[in-house]
Amino acid sequence: MNKLLPTSTAGSLPKPSWLAQPETLWSPWKLEGEELASGKQDALSLSLQEQQQAGIDIVSDGEQSRQHFVTTFIEHLDGVDFEQRETVRIRDRYDASVPTVKGAVSRQKPVFVEDARFLRQQTCKPIKWALPGPMTMIDTLYDAHYKSREKLAWEFAKILNQEAKELEAAGVDIIQFDEPAFNVFFDEVNDWGIATLERAIEGLKCETAVHICYGYGIKANTDWKKTLGSEWRQYEEIFPKLQQSNLDIISLECQNSRVPMELVELIRGKKVMVGAIDVATHAVETPEQVADTLRKALQFVDADKLCPCTNCGMAPLPRGVARAKLRALSAGAEIIRRELAG
Template structure:
Protein backbone atom coordinates (compact mmCIF):
# COMPACT_ATOMS: atom_id res chain seq x y z
CA UNK A 1 0.00 0.00 0.00
CA UNK A 2 2.75 2.42 0.97
CA UNK A 3 4.73 1.56 -2.15
CA UNK A 4 1.61 2.24 -4.21
CA UNK A 5 1.17 5.63 -2.59
CA UNK A 6 4.81 6.47 -3.18
CA UNK A 7 4.53 5.55 -6.85
CA UNK A 8 1.39 7.65 -7.25
CA UNK A 9 3.08 10.56 -5.52
CA UNK A 10 6.13 10.31 -7.77
CA UNK A 11 3.91 10.16 -10.85
CA UNK A 12 2.00 13.24 -9.68
CA UNK A 13 5.25 15.15 -9.13
CA UNK A 14 6.50 14.28 -12.61
CA UNK A 15 3.17 15.18 -14.22
CA UNK A 16 2.96 18.52 -12.46
CA UNK A 17 6.54 19.31 -13.39
CA UNK A 18 5.74 18.52 -17.02
CA UNK A 19 2.65 20.76 -16.90
CA UNK A 20 4.67 23.71 -15.61
CA UNK A 21 7.40 23.11 -18.19
CA UNK A 22 4.90 23.01 -21.05
CA UNK A 23 3.38 26.31 -19.90
CA UNK A 24 6.79 27.95 -19.56
CA UNK A 25 7.76 26.78 -23.06
CA UNK A 26 4.72 28.63 -24.36
CA UNK A 27 5.48 31.84 -22.46
CA UNK A 28 2.45 31.54 -20.21
CA UNK A 29 2.95 34.21 -17.55
CA UNK A 30 0.63 32.86 -14.83
CA UNK A 31 1.29 29.17 -14.26
CA UNK A 32 -0.77 26.49 -12.50
CA UNK A 33 -0.46 22.76 -11.92
CA UNK A 34 -3.69 22.00 -13.75
CA UNK A 35 -5.66 21.13 -10.60
CA UNK A 36 -3.91 17.77 -10.49
CA UNK A 37 -3.98 17.66 -6.69
CA UNK A 38 -7.71 18.12 -6.21
CA UNK A 39 -9.06 15.61 -3.72
CA UNK A 40 -11.96 13.16 -4.07
CA UNK A 41 -14.25 11.65 -1.46
CA UNK A 42 -15.60 8.21 -0.67
CA UNK A 43 -19.00 9.05 0.89
CA UNK A 44 -21.05 10.02 -2.15
CA UNK A 45 -24.60 10.54 -3.37
CA UNK A 46 -26.03 11.18 -6.83
CA UNK A 47 -27.48 14.67 -7.33
CA UNK A 48 -28.50 16.97 -10.19
CA UNK A 49 -25.73 19.49 -10.92
CA UNK A 50 -26.84 23.02 -11.86
CA UNK A 51 -30.21 21.63 -12.96
CA UNK A 52 -28.38 20.00 -15.87
CA UNK A 53 -26.85 16.57 -15.29
CA UNK A 54 -26.53 13.94 -12.60
CA UNK A 55 -23.22 13.23 -10.88
CA UNK A 56 -21.90 11.26 -7.93
CA UNK A 57 -20.79 13.88 -5.38
CA UNK A 58 -19.60 14.11 -1.76
CA UNK A 59 -22.29 13.96 0.92
CA UNK A 60 -22.36 16.26 3.96
CA UNK A 61 -23.41 14.10 6.92
CA UNK A 62 -22.45 16.43 9.79
CA UNK A 63 -21.04 19.83 10.61
CA UNK A 64 -18.27 20.68 8.14
CA UNK A 65 -14.85 21.27 9.63
CA UNK A 66 -11.29 21.63 8.45
CA UNK A 67 -8.92 19.28 10.20
CA UNK A 68 -5.68 20.00 8.36
CA UNK A 69 -4.25 21.79 5.30
CA UNK A 70 -4.85 20.02 2.00
CA UNK A 71 -2.90 21.91 -0.66
CA UNK A 72 -0.13 23.75 1.17
CA UNK A 73 2.69 21.31 0.46
CA UNK A 74 1.60 21.01 -3.16
CA UNK A 75 1.58 24.78 -3.51
CA UNK A 76 5.04 25.02 -1.98
CA UNK A 77 6.26 22.43 -4.47
CA UNK A 78 4.71 24.32 -7.38
CA UNK A 79 6.46 27.47 -6.14
CA UNK A 80 9.83 25.70 -6.45
CA UNK A 81 9.19 24.82 -10.09
CA UNK A 82 8.98 28.33 -11.53
CA UNK A 83 9.81 31.97 -10.87
CA UNK A 84 6.68 33.05 -12.74
CA UNK A 85 3.45 33.97 -11.02
CA UNK A 86 1.57 30.89 -9.86
CA UNK A 87 -2.19 30.48 -9.62
CA UNK A 88 -4.22 28.12 -7.48
CA UNK A 89 -7.88 27.41 -8.13
CA UNK A 90 -10.48 26.60 -5.50
CA UNK A 91 -14.21 25.98 -5.92
CA UNK A 92 -16.29 28.93 -4.74
CA UNK A 93 -18.82 28.57 -1.90
CA UNK A 94 -21.94 28.51 -4.10
CA UNK A 95 -20.49 26.01 -6.54
CA UNK A 96 -19.39 23.79 -3.65
CA UNK A 97 -22.95 23.80 -2.31
CA UNK A 98 -24.30 22.96 -5.74
CA UNK A 99 -21.91 20.06 -6.31
CA UNK A 100 -22.58 18.02 -3.17
CA UNK A 101 -25.39 16.31 -1.30
CA UNK A 102 -26.46 18.12 1.86
CA UNK A 103 -27.70 15.62 4.41
CA UNK A 104 -27.21 17.89 7.43
CA UNK A 105 -27.68 21.66 7.06
CA UNK A 106 -30.85 21.87 4.99
CA UNK A 107 -29.87 25.36 3.81
CA UNK A 108 -27.70 26.15 0.82
CA UNK A 109 -26.92 29.59 2.21
CA UNK A 110 -25.90 28.39 5.67
CA UNK A 111 -23.65 25.72 4.22
CA UNK A 112 -22.12 28.24 1.79
CA UNK A 113 -21.13 30.51 4.68
CA UNK A 114 -19.50 27.58 6.45
CA UNK A 115 -17.53 26.73 3.33
CA UNK A 116 -16.57 30.39 2.80
CA UNK A 117 -14.85 30.47 6.18
CA UNK A 118 -12.97 27.25 5.45
CA UNK A 119 -11.99 28.45 1.96
CA UNK A 120 -10.62 31.66 3.45
CA UNK A 121 -8.40 29.64 5.76
CA UNK A 122 -7.16 27.60 2.81
CA UNK A 123 -6.56 30.69 0.69
CA UNK A 124 -4.54 32.41 3.41
CA UNK A 125 -2.30 29.35 3.70
CA UNK A 126 -1.83 29.19 -0.07
CA UNK A 127 -0.87 32.86 -0.09
CA UNK A 128 1.69 32.20 2.65
CA UNK A 129 3.06 29.31 0.56
CA UNK A 130 3.87 31.71 -2.27
CA UNK A 131 0.75 31.62 -4.44
CA UNK A 132 0.29 34.91 -6.31
CA UNK A 133 -3.21 34.44 -7.76
CA UNK A 134 -6.07 32.62 -6.05
CA UNK A 135 -9.04 31.84 -8.26
CA UNK A 136 -12.47 30.81 -7.03
CA UNK A 137 -14.53 28.91 -9.62
CA UNK A 138 -18.20 29.87 -9.56
CA UNK A 139 -19.98 28.47 -12.64
CA UNK A 140 -23.11 28.32 -10.47
CA UNK A 141 -23.23 32.13 -10.79
CA UNK A 142 -24.51 31.64 -14.35
CA UNK A 143 -27.51 29.63 -13.15
CA UNK A 144 -28.83 30.68 -9.73
CA UNK A 145 -29.22 34.42 -10.19
CA UNK A 146 -31.37 35.12 -7.12
CA UNK A 147 -28.93 33.33 -4.85
CA UNK A 148 -25.99 35.17 -6.41
CA UNK A 149 -27.59 38.45 -5.36
CA UNK A 150 -28.82 37.24 -1.98
CA UNK A 151 -25.65 35.56 -0.68
CA UNK A 152 -23.45 34.28 -3.52
CA UNK A 153 -21.22 37.33 -3.93
CA UNK A 154 -21.17 37.93 -0.18
CA UNK A 155 -19.92 34.42 0.60
CA UNK A 156 -17.32 34.72 -2.16
CA UNK A 157 -16.05 37.95 -0.60
CA UNK A 158 -15.85 36.15 2.74
CA UNK A 159 -13.66 33.49 1.11
CA UNK A 160 -11.35 36.26 -0.15
CA UNK A 161 -11.30 38.30 3.04
CA UNK A 162 -7.92 39.64 4.09
CA UNK A 163 -5.98 38.24 1.12
CA UNK A 164 -3.13 40.20 -0.44
CA UNK A 165 -2.84 37.76 -3.34
CA UNK A 166 -4.81 38.65 -6.46
CA UNK A 167 -8.32 37.21 -6.19
CA UNK A 168 -10.25 35.96 -9.21
CA UNK A 169 -13.92 35.08 -9.66
CA UNK A 170 -14.14 32.58 -12.50
CA UNK A 171 -17.63 32.30 -14.01
CA UNK A 172 -18.08 30.05 -17.01
CA UNK A 173 -20.62 27.86 -18.76
CA UNK A 174 -18.72 24.70 -17.89
CA UNK A 175 -16.23 22.28 -19.40
CA UNK A 176 -16.70 21.11 -22.96
CA UNK A 177 -18.60 17.97 -21.98
CA UNK A 178 -21.83 16.83 -23.65
CA UNK A 179 -24.16 17.89 -20.83
CA UNK A 180 -22.77 21.43 -20.85
CA UNK A 181 -22.63 21.70 -24.63
CA UNK A 182 -26.24 20.49 -24.92
CA UNK A 183 -27.32 23.10 -22.38
CA UNK A 184 -25.42 25.87 -24.15
CA UNK A 185 -27.13 24.92 -27.41
CA UNK A 186 -30.45 25.92 -25.80
CA UNK A 187 -29.29 29.41 -24.81
CA UNK A 188 -29.74 31.10 -28.17
CA UNK A 189 -27.37 33.35 -30.07
CA UNK A 190 -26.59 35.62 -27.11
CA UNK A 191 -25.73 34.46 -23.60
CA UNK A 192 -26.30 37.48 -21.41
CA UNK A 193 -26.08 35.67 -18.07
CA UNK A 194 -23.14 37.80 -16.95
CA UNK A 195 -25.41 40.83 -16.86
CA UNK A 196 -26.85 39.41 -13.63
CA UNK A 197 -23.60 38.89 -11.72
CA UNK A 198 -21.18 41.44 -13.17
CA UNK A 199 -22.75 44.59 -11.65
CA UNK A 200 -22.58 42.89 -8.25
CA UNK A 201 -18.98 41.80 -8.76
CA UNK A 202 -17.98 45.25 -10.00
CA UNK A 203 -18.95 46.61 -6.57
CA UNK A 204 -17.25 43.72 -4.74
CA UNK A 205 -13.75 43.39 -3.31
CA UNK A 206 -12.79 40.75 -5.91
CA UNK A 207 -9.80 41.89 -7.99
CA UNK A 208 -10.30 40.04 -11.28
CA UNK A 209 -13.21 38.62 -13.25
CA UNK A 210 -12.75 35.58 -15.51
CA UNK A 211 -15.24 34.83 -18.28
CA UNK A 212 -15.83 33.02 -21.55
CA UNK A 213 -15.54 34.94 -24.79
CA UNK A 214 -14.15 33.26 -27.92
CA UNK A 215 -16.93 31.34 -29.76
CA UNK A 216 -19.14 31.64 -26.68
CA UNK A 217 -22.04 33.81 -27.93
CA UNK A 218 -21.35 36.06 -24.95
CA UNK A 219 -21.71 39.69 -26.15
CA UNK A 220 -18.44 41.42 -25.34
CA UNK A 221 -20.18 44.54 -24.12
CA UNK A 222 -20.95 42.74 -20.85
CA UNK A 223 -17.29 43.31 -19.95
CA UNK A 224 -18.13 47.00 -19.60
CA UNK A 225 -20.14 46.04 -16.51
CA UNK A 226 -16.91 45.28 -14.62
CA UNK A 227 -15.00 48.33 -15.85
CA UNK A 228 -12.16 49.00 -13.42
CA UNK A 229 -11.57 45.33 -12.62
CA UNK A 230 -8.90 43.17 -14.19
CA UNK A 231 -10.44 40.81 -16.76
CA UNK A 232 -9.28 37.28 -17.60
CA UNK A 233 -10.78 36.84 -21.05
CA UNK A 234 -11.27 33.38 -22.50
CA UNK A 235 -9.59 33.78 -25.89
CA UNK A 236 -9.79 30.13 -26.95
CA UNK A 237 -12.74 27.75 -27.17
CA UNK A 238 -12.58 25.01 -24.52
CA UNK A 239 -15.63 23.22 -25.94
CA UNK A 240 -14.22 22.60 -29.41
CA UNK A 241 -11.07 20.75 -30.47
CA UNK A 242 -10.46 22.98 -33.47
CA UNK A 243 -7.20 24.87 -32.93
CA UNK A 244 -7.44 28.65 -33.08
CA UNK A 245 -4.98 30.69 -35.13
CA UNK A 246 -2.93 33.41 -33.47
CA UNK A 247 -4.91 36.00 -35.43
CA UNK A 248 -8.24 34.62 -34.17
CA UNK A 249 -7.00 34.93 -30.60
CA UNK A 250 -5.63 38.42 -31.22
CA UNK A 251 -8.93 39.54 -32.78
CA UNK A 252 -10.91 38.36 -29.76
CA UNK A 253 -8.57 40.35 -27.51
CA UNK A 254 -8.69 43.43 -29.77
CA UNK A 255 -12.46 43.55 -29.57
CA UNK A 256 -12.33 43.33 -25.78
CA UNK A 257 -10.15 46.46 -25.58
CA UNK A 258 -13.24 48.56 -26.27
CA UNK A 259 -14.51 47.55 -22.83
CA UNK A 260 -11.38 46.95 -20.73
CA UNK A 261 -8.13 48.87 -20.48
CA UNK A 262 -5.14 47.11 -22.01
CA UNK A 263 -3.24 46.98 -18.73
CA UNK A 264 -6.17 45.15 -17.12
CA UNK A 265 -6.73 42.56 -19.86
CA UNK A 266 -5.37 39.05 -19.21
CA UNK A 267 -5.61 36.60 -22.14
CA UNK A 268 -6.77 33.28 -20.76
CA UNK A 269 -7.99 29.81 -21.62
CA UNK A 270 -11.08 30.64 -19.53
CA UNK A 271 -12.17 27.17 -18.38
CA UNK A 272 -10.07 24.02 -18.16
CA UNK A 273 -9.04 21.79 -21.04
CA UNK A 274 -9.26 18.49 -19.16
CA UNK A 275 -11.57 16.84 -21.76
CA UNK A 276 -9.06 17.48 -24.57
CA UNK A 277 -6.27 15.19 -25.78
CA UNK A 278 -2.87 16.47 -24.67
CA UNK A 279 -1.82 17.57 -28.18
CA UNK A 280 -4.98 19.66 -28.59
CA UNK A 281 -4.55 21.36 -25.21
CA UNK A 282 -0.93 22.22 -25.94
CA UNK A 283 -1.77 23.52 -29.42
CA UNK A 284 -4.44 25.78 -27.93
CA UNK A 285 -1.91 27.08 -25.39
CA UNK A 286 0.40 27.85 -28.33
CA UNK A 287 -2.38 29.80 -30.01
CA UNK A 288 -3.17 31.72 -26.82
CA UNK A 289 0.44 32.75 -26.33
CA UNK A 290 0.98 33.64 -29.99
CA UNK A 291 -2.23 35.67 -30.20
CA UNK A 292 -1.37 37.61 -27.06
CA UNK A 293 2.08 38.33 -28.51
CA UNK A 294 0.50 39.71 -31.69
CA UNK A 295 -1.67 42.13 -29.73
CA UNK A 296 1.17 43.09 -27.40
CA UNK A 297 3.34 44.07 -30.37
CA UNK A 298 0.51 46.14 -31.81
CA UNK A 299 0.02 47.98 -28.54
CA UNK A 300 3.73 48.66 -28.15
CA UNK A 301 3.95 49.85 -31.75
CA UNK A 302 1.02 52.22 -31.22
CA UNK A 303 2.88 53.88 -28.33
CA UNK A 304 6.05 54.55 -30.35
Protein backbone atom coordinates in the same frame (compact mmCIF):
# COMPACT_ATOMS: atom_id res chain seq x y z
CA MET B 1 3.49 41.09 -13.16
CA ASN B 2 4.36 44.14 -15.26
CA LYS B 3 4.09 42.50 -18.66
CA LEU B 4 1.21 43.81 -20.75
CA LEU B 5 -1.51 41.20 -21.44
CA PRO B 6 -0.05 38.42 -19.25
CA THR B 7 -1.40 35.06 -20.45
CA SER B 8 -2.84 32.42 -18.19
CA THR B 9 -5.00 29.29 -18.15
CA ALA B 10 -8.35 28.87 -16.39
CA GLY B 11 -7.05 25.82 -14.53
CA SER B 12 -6.82 22.20 -15.53
CA LEU B 13 -4.55 20.84 -18.24
CA PRO B 14 -4.51 17.24 -19.55
CA LYS B 15 -2.77 14.69 -17.35
CA PRO B 16 -0.05 12.43 -18.79
CA SER B 17 -1.35 8.98 -19.78
CA TRP B 18 0.83 7.20 -17.21
CA LEU B 19 -0.92 9.10 -14.38
CA ALA B 20 -4.58 8.93 -15.39
CA GLN B 21 -6.82 7.91 -18.29
CA PRO B 22 -6.48 10.61 -20.99
CA GLU B 23 -9.36 12.76 -22.27
CA THR B 24 -11.59 11.84 -19.33
CA LEU B 25 -13.06 13.97 -16.56
CA TRP B 26 -12.79 12.52 -13.01
CA SER B 27 -10.33 10.00 -14.45
CA PRO B 28 -9.11 7.45 -11.84
CA TRP B 29 -5.40 7.36 -10.97
CA LYS B 30 -3.23 4.65 -12.54
CA LEU B 31 -0.72 4.72 -9.64
CA GLU B 32 -1.11 4.32 -5.89
CA GLY B 33 0.64 5.08 -2.61
CA GLU B 34 4.14 6.55 -2.83
CA GLU B 35 4.21 6.08 -6.60
CA LEU B 36 1.08 8.21 -6.95
CA ALA B 37 2.49 10.97 -4.75
CA SER B 38 5.70 11.23 -6.77
CA GLY B 39 3.78 10.73 -10.03
CA LYS B 40 1.61 13.75 -9.26
CA GLN B 41 4.73 15.86 -8.61
CA ASP B 42 6.29 14.68 -11.86
CA ALA B 43 3.08 15.58 -13.72
CA LEU B 44 3.01 18.99 -12.05
CA SER B 45 6.61 19.68 -13.14
CA LEU B 46 5.77 18.53 -16.66
CA SER B 47 2.66 20.70 -16.82
CA LEU B 48 4.65 23.72 -15.65
CA GLN B 49 7.31 23.05 -18.30
CA GLU B 50 4.64 22.82 -21.03
CA GLN B 51 3.10 26.12 -19.92
CA GLN B 52 6.48 27.84 -19.88
CA GLN B 53 7.45 26.44 -23.30
CA ALA B 54 4.15 27.72 -24.68
CA GLY B 55 4.92 31.19 -23.34
CA ILE B 56 2.28 31.29 -20.58
CA ASP B 57 3.08 34.15 -18.18
CA ILE B 58 0.99 33.32 -15.09
CA VAL B 59 1.46 29.59 -14.50
CA SER B 60 -0.46 27.00 -12.47
CA ASP B 61 -0.19 23.37 -11.40
CA GLY B 62 -2.48 22.38 -14.27
CA GLU B 63 -4.52 20.68 -11.51
CA GLN B 64 -2.32 17.62 -11.96
CA SER B 65 -2.76 16.44 -8.37
CA ARG B 66 -6.57 16.72 -8.47
CA GLN B 67 -9.06 14.27 -9.86
CA HIS B 68 -11.76 16.92 -9.92
CA PHE B 69 -11.78 20.68 -9.35
CA VAL B 70 -14.45 20.49 -6.61
CA THR B 71 -14.52 17.04 -5.02
CA THR B 72 -10.76 16.70 -4.48
CA PHE B 73 -10.96 19.63 -2.08
CA ILE B 74 -14.10 18.31 -0.36
CA GLU B 75 -12.53 14.84 0.13
CA HIS B 76 -10.12 16.39 2.63
CA LEU B 77 -12.86 17.87 4.83
CA ASP B 78 -14.67 16.41 7.82
CA GLY B 79 -18.46 16.16 7.80
CA VAL B 80 -18.85 14.78 4.26
CA ASP B 81 -19.57 11.09 3.69
CA PHE B 82 -18.31 9.82 0.33
CA GLU B 83 -19.79 6.33 0.89
CA GLN B 84 -23.34 7.58 1.29
CA ARG B 85 -24.21 9.01 -2.11
CA GLU B 86 -27.33 10.67 -3.45
CA THR B 87 -28.26 11.72 -6.96
CA VAL B 88 -28.62 15.48 -7.37
CA ARG B 89 -29.10 17.79 -10.32
CA ILE B 90 -25.84 19.70 -10.85
CA ARG B 91 -26.16 23.29 -12.06
CA ASP B 92 -29.72 22.53 -13.17
CA ARG B 93 -28.21 20.61 -16.07
CA TYR B 94 -27.36 16.98 -15.37
CA ASP B 95 -27.76 14.35 -12.64
CA ALA B 96 -24.74 13.09 -10.75
CA SER B 97 -24.12 10.79 -7.81
CA VAL B 98 -22.59 12.94 -5.07
CA PRO B 99 -21.38 12.61 -1.46
CA THR B 100 -23.56 13.58 1.49
CA VAL B 101 -22.97 16.26 4.13
CA LYS B 102 -23.63 14.33 7.37
CA GLY B 103 -22.33 16.74 10.01
CA ALA B 104 -20.55 20.04 10.61
CA VAL B 105 -17.96 20.61 7.87
CA SER B 106 -14.40 21.47 8.87
CA ARG B 107 -10.82 21.33 7.61
CA GLN B 108 -8.33 19.58 9.88
CA LYS B 109 -5.26 20.13 7.70
CA PRO B 110 -4.16 21.98 4.55
CA VAL B 111 -5.31 20.44 1.27
CA PHE B 112 -3.17 21.92 -1.53
CA VAL B 113 -0.52 23.85 0.36
CA GLU B 114 2.29 21.29 -0.12
CA ASP B 115 1.57 21.14 -3.87
CA ALA B 116 1.61 24.93 -4.06
CA ARG B 117 4.93 25.07 -2.22
CA PHE B 118 6.34 22.51 -4.66
CA LEU B 119 5.18 24.61 -7.64
CA ARG B 120 6.61 27.78 -6.07
CA GLN B 121 10.05 26.15 -5.79
CA GLN B 122 10.05 25.34 -9.53
CA THR B 123 9.42 28.76 -11.05
CA CYS B 124 10.00 32.48 -10.65
CA LYS B 125 6.86 33.30 -12.64
CA PRO B 126 3.67 34.45 -10.92
CA ILE B 127 1.59 31.43 -9.91
CA LYS B 128 -2.17 31.10 -9.77
CA TRP B 129 -3.96 28.47 -7.72
CA ALA B 130 -7.60 27.46 -8.22
CA LEU B 131 -10.03 26.53 -5.44
CA PRO B 132 -13.72 25.67 -5.81
CA GLY B 133 -16.04 28.53 -4.83
CA PRO B 134 -18.61 28.04 -2.03
CA MET B 135 -21.66 27.98 -4.31
CA THR B 136 -20.16 25.47 -6.74
CA MET B 137 -19.15 23.30 -3.75
CA ILE B 138 -22.68 23.14 -2.35
CA ASP B 139 -24.02 22.44 -5.84
CA THR B 140 -21.86 19.30 -5.97
CA LEU B 141 -23.17 17.73 -2.73
CA TYR B 142 -26.29 16.41 -1.02
CA ASP B 143 -26.81 18.32 2.23
CA ALA B 144 -28.45 16.21 4.95
CA HIS B 145 -27.11 18.35 7.83
CA TYR B 146 -27.49 22.11 7.37
CA LYS B 147 -30.58 21.83 5.14
CA SER B 148 -29.75 25.27 3.78
CA ARG B 149 -27.63 26.08 0.73
CA GLU B 150 -26.73 29.45 2.18
CA LYS B 151 -25.66 28.14 5.62
CA LEU B 152 -23.44 25.48 4.06
CA ALA B 153 -21.93 28.07 1.69
CA TRP B 154 -20.91 30.29 4.64
CA GLU B 155 -19.28 27.29 6.34
CA PHE B 156 -17.35 26.44 3.18
CA ALA B 157 -16.32 30.09 2.80
CA LYS B 158 -14.66 30.00 6.25
CA ILE B 159 -12.82 26.78 5.32
CA LEU B 160 -11.73 28.19 1.94
CA ASN B 161 -10.41 31.29 3.70
CA GLN B 162 -8.18 29.13 5.94
CA GLU B 163 -6.81 27.30 2.89
CA ALA B 164 -6.38 30.52 0.86
CA LYS B 165 -4.36 32.19 3.64
CA GLU B 166 -1.98 29.22 3.75
CA LEU B 167 -1.68 29.17 -0.05
CA GLU B 168 -0.79 32.86 0.05
CA ALA B 169 1.86 32.14 2.69
CA ALA B 170 3.25 29.37 0.43
CA GLY B 171 3.91 31.99 -2.28
CA VAL B 172 0.79 31.89 -4.46
CA ASP B 173 0.30 35.22 -6.27
CA ILE B 174 -3.31 34.81 -7.43
CA ILE B 175 -5.98 32.67 -5.79
CA GLN B 176 -8.84 31.86 -8.14
CA PHE B 177 -12.25 30.61 -7.04
CA ASP B 178 -14.11 28.54 -9.63
CA GLU B 179 -17.80 29.46 -9.65
CA PRO B 180 -19.55 28.05 -12.75
CA ALA B 181 -22.68 28.00 -10.56
CA PHE B 182 -22.68 31.82 -10.79
CA ASN B 183 -23.96 31.44 -14.37
CA VAL B 184 -27.04 29.56 -13.19
CA PHE B 185 -28.39 30.69 -9.80
CA PHE B 186 -28.54 34.46 -10.30
CA ASP B 187 -30.79 35.34 -7.36
CA GLU B 188 -28.66 33.35 -4.93
CA VAL B 189 -25.45 34.84 -6.39
CA ASN B 190 -26.73 38.34 -5.69
CA ASP B 191 -28.34 37.46 -2.33
CA TRP B 192 -25.38 35.64 -0.77
CA GLY B 193 -23.09 34.04 -3.40
CA ILE B 194 -20.79 37.03 -3.85
CA ALA B 195 -20.90 37.73 -0.11
CA THR B 196 -19.71 34.21 0.73
CA LEU B 197 -16.93 34.58 -1.84
CA GLU B 198 -15.86 37.82 -0.14
CA ARG B 199 -15.75 35.89 3.13
CA ALA B 200 -13.44 33.35 1.45
CA ILE B 201 -10.95 36.12 0.45
CA GLU B 202 -11.11 38.03 3.75
CA GLY B 203 -7.68 39.25 4.89
CA LEU B 204 -5.80 38.11 1.76
CA LYS B 205 -3.12 40.40 0.35
CA CYS B 206 -2.50 38.41 -2.85
CA GLU B 207 -4.71 38.98 -5.87
CA THR B 208 -8.03 37.15 -5.98
CA ALA B 209 -10.03 35.98 -8.98
CA VAL B 210 -13.40 34.40 -9.68
CA HIS B 211 -13.72 32.15 -12.73
CA ILE B 212 -17.24 31.99 -14.18
CA CYS B 213 -17.61 29.87 -17.30
CA TYR B 214 -20.15 27.82 -19.19
CA GLY B 215 -18.35 24.61 -18.26
CA TYR B 216 -16.03 21.96 -19.66
CA GLY B 217 -16.62 20.76 -23.20
CA ILE B 218 -18.70 17.79 -22.02
CA LYS B 219 -22.00 16.85 -23.68
CA ALA B 220 -24.23 18.02 -20.80
CA ASN B 221 -22.70 21.49 -21.08
CA THR B 222 -22.62 21.74 -24.87
CA ASP B 223 -26.27 20.59 -25.02
CA TRP B 224 -27.22 23.23 -22.45
CA LYS B 225 -25.46 25.94 -24.44
CA LYS B 226 -27.61 25.06 -27.46
CA THR B 227 -30.69 26.07 -25.43
CA LEU B 228 -29.33 29.52 -24.52
CA GLY B 229 -30.29 31.22 -27.78
CA SER B 230 -28.30 33.56 -29.99
CA GLU B 231 -27.09 35.76 -27.09
CA TRP B 232 -25.80 34.51 -23.76
CA ARG B 233 -26.51 37.30 -21.27
CA GLN B 234 -26.10 35.35 -18.01
CA TYR B 235 -23.18 37.56 -16.94
CA GLU B 236 -25.42 40.64 -17.05
CA GLU B 237 -27.31 39.43 -13.96
CA ILE B 238 -24.27 39.28 -11.71
CA PHE B 239 -21.68 41.71 -13.13
CA PRO B 240 -23.03 44.87 -11.43
CA LYS B 241 -22.58 43.31 -7.98
CA LEU B 242 -19.23 41.71 -8.89
CA GLN B 243 -18.01 45.12 -10.05
CA GLN B 244 -18.73 46.42 -6.53
CA SER B 245 -17.05 43.44 -4.83
CA ASN B 246 -13.56 43.12 -3.34
CA LEU B 247 -12.44 40.56 -5.95
CA ASP B 248 -9.58 41.77 -8.13
CA ILE B 249 -10.02 39.68 -11.28
CA ILE B 250 -13.02 38.27 -13.15
CA SER B 251 -12.31 35.30 -15.46
CA LEU B 252 -14.77 34.84 -18.35
CA GLU B 253 -15.62 32.64 -21.32
CA CYS B 254 -15.46 34.64 -24.56
CA GLN B 255 -14.08 32.45 -27.39
CA ASN B 256 -16.79 30.90 -29.63
CA SER B 257 -19.32 31.82 -26.98
CA ARG B 258 -22.35 33.95 -27.63
CA VAL B 259 -21.58 36.31 -24.79
CA PRO B 260 -22.06 39.89 -26.06
CA MET B 261 -18.66 41.47 -25.41
CA GLU B 262 -20.21 44.78 -24.34
CA LEU B 263 -21.35 43.08 -21.10
CA VAL B 264 -17.71 43.35 -20.00
CA GLU B 265 -18.29 47.10 -19.66
CA LEU B 266 -20.30 46.25 -16.51
CA ILE B 267 -17.10 45.20 -14.70
CA ARG B 268 -15.02 48.18 -15.85
CA GLY B 269 -12.20 48.77 -13.38
CA LYS B 270 -11.63 45.09 -12.59
CA LYS B 271 -8.89 43.03 -14.18
CA VAL B 272 -10.46 40.65 -16.68
CA MET B 273 -9.19 37.23 -17.72
CA VAL B 274 -10.66 37.02 -21.20
CA GLY B 275 -11.21 33.42 -22.35
CA ALA B 276 -9.78 33.47 -25.89
CA ILE B 277 -9.40 29.69 -26.27
CA ASP B 278 -12.44 27.42 -26.71
CA VAL B 279 -12.08 24.24 -24.63
CA ALA B 280 -15.13 22.51 -26.15
CA THR B 281 -13.45 21.77 -29.50
CA HIS B 282 -10.30 20.02 -30.71
CA ALA B 283 -9.90 22.68 -33.40
CA VAL B 284 -6.88 24.83 -32.52
CA GLU B 285 -7.41 28.58 -32.76
CA THR B 286 -5.09 30.58 -35.00
CA PRO B 287 -3.13 33.38 -33.29
CA GLU B 288 -5.23 35.82 -35.37
CA GLN B 289 -8.51 34.37 -34.01
CA VAL B 290 -7.19 34.82 -30.47
CA ALA B 291 -6.08 38.37 -31.31
CA ASP B 292 -9.52 39.14 -32.73
CA THR B 293 -11.23 38.15 -29.46
CA LEU B 294 -8.74 40.27 -27.49
CA ARG B 295 -9.30 43.27 -29.78
CA LYS B 296 -13.04 43.06 -29.15
CA ALA B 297 -12.44 42.87 -25.40
CA LEU B 298 -10.13 45.89 -25.46
CA GLN B 299 -13.13 48.06 -26.35
CA PHE B 300 -14.42 47.40 -22.84
CA VAL B 301 -11.30 46.56 -20.78
CA ASP B 302 -8.27 48.81 -20.34
CA ALA B 303 -5.15 47.17 -21.79
CA ASP B 304 -3.37 47.15 -18.42
CA LYS B 305 -6.26 45.14 -16.97
CA LEU B 306 -6.60 42.48 -19.69
CA CYS B 307 -5.24 38.96 -19.18
CA PRO B 308 -5.68 36.57 -22.14
CA CYS B 309 -6.79 33.16 -20.87
CA THR B 310 -8.57 29.90 -21.77
CA ASN B 311 -12.38 29.66 -21.49
CA CYS B 312 -12.23 26.87 -18.91
CA GLY B 313 -10.09 23.88 -17.98
CA MET B 314 -8.60 21.65 -20.67
CA ALA B 315 -8.42 18.34 -18.75
CA PRO B 316 -10.66 16.44 -21.24
CA LEU B 317 -8.62 17.48 -24.32
CA PRO B 318 -5.73 15.53 -25.91
CA ARG B 319 -2.39 16.84 -24.66
CA GLY B 320 -1.15 17.81 -28.11
CA VAL B 321 -4.29 19.87 -28.72
CA ALA B 322 -3.99 21.61 -25.35
CA ARG B 323 -0.32 22.44 -26.01
CA ALA B 324 -1.14 23.87 -29.44
CA LYS B 325 -3.97 25.95 -27.96
CA LEU B 326 -1.60 27.40 -25.32
CA ARG B 327 0.88 28.37 -28.04
CA ALA B 328 -1.93 30.03 -30.02
CA LEU B 329 -2.96 31.98 -26.90
CA SER B 330 0.59 33.29 -26.42
CA ALA B 331 1.01 34.14 -30.10
CA GLY B 332 -2.34 35.93 -30.24
CA ALA B 333 -1.48 38.01 -27.17
CA GLU B 334 1.86 38.91 -28.76
CA ILE B 335 0.09 40.23 -31.89
CA ILE B 336 -1.95 42.60 -29.71
CA ARG B 337 1.07 43.67 -27.63
CA ARG B 338 2.82 44.68 -30.85
CA GLU B 339 -0.26 46.58 -32.04
CA LEU B 340 -0.51 48.44 -28.73
CA ALA B 341 3.20 49.27 -28.81
CA GLY B 342 3.04 50.37 -32.45
